[in-house]
Amino acid sequence: MHKIYKYDLESFVLIDNDVISDDSPLPSDGWTDVSVEKGLYIPKFNPDLNKWTESATQDYIDSLKNNTDSSSIDTLIKQNAILSYHFAKLQSEFISFKKGIAE
Incomplete structure (x- = not known):
């Protein structure tokens, strides 16, 4: 068994x-068995390089990283x-209760 990944045929x-x-062949177009690298926010497949790349903008990535509210974390x-x-x-x-019953 191995993992396969489907990508959009227009945006990849x-x-x-x-x-x-x-022993199964890959499904039709738009599938690959190339693993997605960890840390990619919006993975995009490059069939020419047979590799996943980042398609998210740096602004988008920064907005996700800065979205952590420290007061919420402190509350949790x-x-x-x-x-x-x-x-x-x-x-x-409960342990004390069990001991009392056993005696």
Whole structure:
């Protein structure tokens, strides 16, 4: 089994992927078994080079990277800490409860 990738025949941008058996031929036009490199935001296949390239503009990539709201992340970190504390407390109470039943 190996992964294959479908690209648009006009723009050459990645639109789908699938898995086929090793002895199966590639489907018709618009499919390749060349792996998409990690880190590409909008992969575009170049059939002449048999390679995936980046088609996203630097402005687009920068907008995605700068879209992280640090206050939201801080809130999630605090919520995670609170939930972890409550889970540990409940777990401890459950163990104590089980010991009480066993006695």
